[in-house]
Amino acid sequence: MRQAGRYLPEYREIRERVGGFLDVCYTPELAAEVTLQPIRRYGFDAAILFSDILLVPHALGREVEFRTEVGPVLEPLREDGVAKLSQDGIEERLEAVYAAARVVKRELPSEVALIGFAGAPWTVAAYMIEGRGGTDFANVIRWAWQAPASFGVLIDILTGATVRHLSAQIFAGAEAVQLFDSWAGIAAEPLFRYWCLDPAREIVARLNDLHPGVPVIGFPRAAGANLIAYARETGIACLGLDTSVPLDWAARELQPYVAVQGSLDPILLAAGGAALQVEARRICAELAGGPHVFNLGHGIRKETPPEHVQQLLEAVRGDSSSRLEV
């Protein structure tokens, strides 16, 4: 999950000075600085490159805008727009991301890993087609059911672009990469299989060919029991768990196949108190029988008091079984 953000005063200071969210993403020194802020403050075991999953559709030629209090707004993609998407030169258009990764890599202590990321094709397609978050996703789902041929072309383009973008982040210094399929949970079972599982398998296979030994972390949020197939059939090294996943089930069904990452409720982190300590220790204990990377089950919330993150870190580090294993 993104570690930097509006919950940190040092991040808000940069945003107030610079303005736009995309300006931070596209200015290597700023993206690197913002990536390093939570590492300096907390000493996490790994740094997540500060960026956004919508940089890929932007690089493919779509309009993307981040509006305050609204979030991302894209020009909605229609079927006749697919043929105009171009992967040509996307690495050049996203060069600022890789430049940021190189700066971070140079400044990070050697024992701190750098994690790159991208959105999974289904989730990026959902944003491209809906034009924003917070909808019921009927447009992307209808397209996927009604016109699988053109939808498949779109997913293929996004799969290729995702491999290129993640590969370039690895060349720039990322030691692991994460694939965020934030809207996996809206896909009915056949859509999940075709448009979440199969592309993930292809992305992992191609990255493993290009970069043997670099782990790929998958995070198909709200995928429920589809996590079993995702863990066993995609070749991912590590599976992100959202807050709803029952951990005894994850220990039994998932950890024999992959490392797992998760799954503290970010609302509990913002709330703090005794329940936070209890829940952090419960997560560590339930997943102690297999490889586990402690993480949140969804993104950190802007109202989170920074001292709660420190308290969480102390609770987790008091539990030696759950150090970062990437």
Add this chain to the structure above:
Amino acid sequence: MRQAGRYLPEYREIRERVGGFLDVCYTPELAAEVTLQPIRRYGFDAAILFSDILLVPHALGREVEFRTEVGPVLEPLREDGVAKLSQDGIEERLEAVYAAARVVKRELPSEVALIGFAGAPWTVAAYMIEGRGGTDFANVIRWAWQAPASFGVLIDILTGATVRHLSAQIFAGAEAVQLFDSWAGIAAEPLFRYWCLDPAREIVARLNDLHPGVPVIGFPRAAGANLIAYARETGIACLGLDTSVPLDWAARELQPYVAVQGSLDPILLAAGGAALQVEARRICAELAGGPHVFNLGHGIRKETPPEHVQQLLEAVRGDSSSRLEV
């Protein structure tokens, strides 16, 4: 799932004449008429009483309003409001619902079952605390983590009210009742266990005592792998599956314990075409090894062409393994 609604011209005609959604719910002749409309049109094997899960908080003394294009709006409940909730006389305040059930029961062909329903305590609490749908539910989740004692009082009140409301529907003629936990998927694992699973177990136990042999259907939407515990630990007779549930997994992990109901994507029903037939037959085939009630995986959409429902019914009835088994 609700069978009537804006997709039917005969329903729209009544709404245009009567006005408010709640007016239909609280006028027995209208609620009964609207319940019977889809049965007359399609000859379903069971009728779902036309009503709403927010009638229970309304009967407990909360303001509830249905706004066109916005949906339900409630006066948000705060901790100091819990003590003022009163179950006294809720059966009197909801008498119109039971009167509607009696009218429907009298007019339904004897071979057509009548299904009553209520919202599960967690989902009703979520609406009461947030004041509307479409939020990120941070208020209800924070309250559940931070103040489990007062949250538990609220859930207990809703559990009691739900039992009373479902029991009264059964006395009025309902032959099965369904418990809708539409927001089960937002609950982190411990919250799911305390506030979805435990109340469901209590509701089922109390209804089974009062009405032996009347099946209780549970629908914890987006509960993912938590469906295993829900199927095996609550005592429900039938489990509703949302669109995301992998059906081979449901056949293996759930059907040995409970009947299952589901799980066609309502967006596919609205879209229609060959994919609808293929998917309906796939669902029937995957679940043919155990008890299965064909249903949607979420509510029917207002843009659904009524003839698609007819086509779906023909596709499902062509498959003799999946007749209604309630």
